Amino acid sequence: MTLTNESPGAAAPFAPPAAGDVVVYRGLTLFDGTGGDPRPDVSLVVDGPLIRSVADEADTAAALAAGAELVDLTGHFVTPGLIDAHQHLATPPDRPAAEAVLRRLVHSGVTAVRDMADDLRQIGDLARAAMVGEIAAPDLHYAALMAGPTFFDDPRTHQVSQGAVPGQVPWMQAVTADTDLPLAVALARGTYASAVKVYADLDAGLVAAITAEAHRQGVPVWAHAAVFPATPGEVVAAGVDTVSHVTLLAHEAALEPLTSYKDKPPVDHASLVTGRDPRLAVLFSRMRDQGVVLDATASMWESEELTGDTPESAERARRNSELAVALTAQAHRAGVELATGTDYETAPGEPFPALYEELAFLVKRCGIPARDVLRSATLVGARSAGAGHLTGSVEPGKLADLAVFAQDPLADIGHLRTITLTVKRGRRFPRDAYTATATATRSRETR
CATH class of the missing domain: 2.30.40.10 (Urease, subunit C, domain 1)
Incomplete structure (x- = not known):
């Protein structure tokens, strides 16, 4: 039945063409x-x-x-459409700014983005608008976040939960040993999220329990490479599908026990930058065997935001870039699948997105062949977003x-x-x- 006063809805100038076209x-x-x-x-x-x-x-x-x-x-x-496997488009929500980033991405060959937790009220609408063609944008695949209660005094959690209590919303939940995990995962699924993101201040047992329940409900798990106090090895052992930030893998060689996200101990930098550290070799072997994708965000520490404007911040960024080069190259040699995430964006006036910088970093600094990097930016990126059956390669269907x-x-x-x-x-x-x-x-x- 069609009502005579039914609104046609918003214009969709970028809608996909119909079958038969x-x-x-x-x-x-x-x-x-x-x-x-x-x-x-x-x-x-x-x-x-x-x-x-x-x-x-x-x-x-x-x-x-x-x-x-x-x-x-x-x-x-x-090539297949490129995929940025690590973006944040609504922390805090700013619809015009997000649409400008998305417009530049889709005109730069990027057809999908993995959004790694934001205010999903806005991200969900952006994803819908991108899919139906109301805006010029890549497809968005996004995560609902879970972390320990102590994480939720982070200002970013307040930015993405405006009007509600941080840690008590379906897209960003505080989890403890007493949490009803089947309900928590179901709430996350209800946001139409593609995955649960495991972030911070959770021990190995909780990371494993969240992962098992999410997988039972058919939901992938995307994790920070170290969750504090859960180590990288414990995160991988939990069976997560992807891990983010190659420099966090350095905490497999931490010189002190991991405690919390805000209190990261020093790592064995001298051994790690050789690219031959045996502790990382064991970890990369397990990641390869389990099919865990590494979202390296390798070039992130060379962004203006993290380089900063003080000698101390510049030195911190330089050392982390050294780690990123060594560990990303070591992971690639070990056969770990890499996805190409950024976790930052170039300035609004720049003509091209940060993803181009990430791909260049992987080729020129990490020594990874361009063929492998383009595969990472396409098929592996699609798999990291849970969309490998839809996109990532040029194949019939x-x-x-x-x-x-x-x-x-x-x-x-x-x-x-x-x-x-x-x-x-x-x-x-x-x-x-x-x-x-x-x-x-x-x-x-x-x-």
Whole structure:
């Protein structure tokens, strides 16, 4: 039944195309994200939001004969859509700022983001608006957070719980041994979260109990690499799906017992920066064997925010960058799957996102081959977000999430900056459309 006064709702100018709206992308060189070599002169057939075929000459000919739109990408290099596996878009909530970040991301080849806990009231609406096309944005996969009660005097927990009590909201819960964990996980699921994030001030037993209950309910667990007092080894032993922040793994070699998130002990820096510390070798072996993904955020300590403006903050950042280089490279050599998260963003006036900096750091500082880094930024990133069945590789049946470059980023990771087009769920986002919008915005702001 249709009511005559039913509102059509908000405009959705970026909505995915409908099934039956067929586009052929022809002549491109394809890095499909599955691990194979790039393939030249490939054609892709996209039907609505989905990839219908890859390098299928018969289907390409049939689509063109039926009147499909043709997009000639001769000379261009195509990858799956990129994924930033660690963002915070609503701490505190600021809808215009978040939309500006998302708009830049989607025009830079980023088709999905893993949001690692925020005010999910806003994130949930941003995720909905991105999916249906009300805003220009990547898809958002987000976590509901659990931590010990002592964590909830952190100012950020108040920023994301405005109007309520920090630790007592479904998206950010204080957990103790007395918590009804089946109910707590169900409340987290009710926020439409993709995962539970285990954060701080929880012992090994609670980390394991949360993880077991979340998995029983079919919910992945994303954890800080050290949860304090739970060590990295205990976090991995709990069976979590991903761990974040490679420098926190250094606490597997802490010189004193771990106590709380706010009281981190020193680590064996001299041994760790060799990239051959045996304690980390054991940990990385277990992570590899269990399939635990490492969201390294390796370049984070070179951001302006963490470098700071004092000699002390700069030295702290330098030492942590040294750790990030050594441990990320060691993890990669050990066969640990890496996802490419950032946990920061470049300044609003910058043309490209922090994800480009992370990928360059992994290649140039950590010595990881560009082929492996692009796989981390696509298929592994999708798996880290629980979306590997939807996106992350260019295969029939998956979402038509693509990044198109004028030059090959495998030859030079700096060629990410030659992005010309993003396709997200079949909807095209030309880079020059973003450039024109950004230029107009800057012009208005300087009047």
